[in-house]
Amino acid sequence: MSNQVSILGTSLRRLGLERQQEKTVEAVIQLAPTYESVDAFLKDAGISKPRSAAGIQRSARQAIKVLIAGYDLESVEDMEIWLRADLQGIVDASLEMIISARDEVFQVEQITAQTSIEQRLVDVSFREKRKTAGLMLDQAWFAGQWVTGAWGACTGALEKERKRSTETTRFGARSHATKPFASSGENVVMLTAWKQAQSTGRSE
Helix, strand or coil, X not given: CHHHHHHHCCCCCCCCHHHHHHCXXXXXXXXXXXXXXXXXXXXXXXXXXXXXXXXXXXXXXXHHHHXXXXXXXXXXXXXXXXHHHHHHHHHHHHHHHHHHHHHHHHHHHHHHHHCCHHHHHHCHHHHHHHHHHHHHHHHHHHHHHHHHHHHHHHHHHHHHHHHHHHHHHHHCCCXXXXXXXXXXXXXXXXXXXXXXXHCCCCCC
């Protein structure tokens, strides 16, 4: 069994690398694991259920709303550029977590397919590997749902700005308190909030 683990450990399945190269919010959402797959794997690994999607997304929306409050940009396009820039650190980290988790889960699946239940029950290294993969998958689940919630708040804000811009065009210009996005530092703030949310326990 230990030989099988070492052999399989050198062969990783890199799924979604083309999407990863894009490093966009949409790539994270597309590659994120589903609740059903995460729940099933965690159960087999002896880990409690993943946090609810609703709870994770709610904390993400709250963080984004705090970030957006008080800023007013010249256009919807500028606003979207700014929001994407501030989320980029989380996007990069989430993609790495999702791809790495998939690699670990794939290895466990391959070992499971090539061994008997009896072999796996007595192999401590396999149980440890499965638990590690489960924890990584749980973090990937959190990352995917957090980005989904955050981007949902962003698209909501962008839609409001579009409507406001339409009204401005109809009823006259208004003043703007613009915020430069080229040297945005809020991505650091967002990444910190994201990491804090990850570490606040697994129950929602």
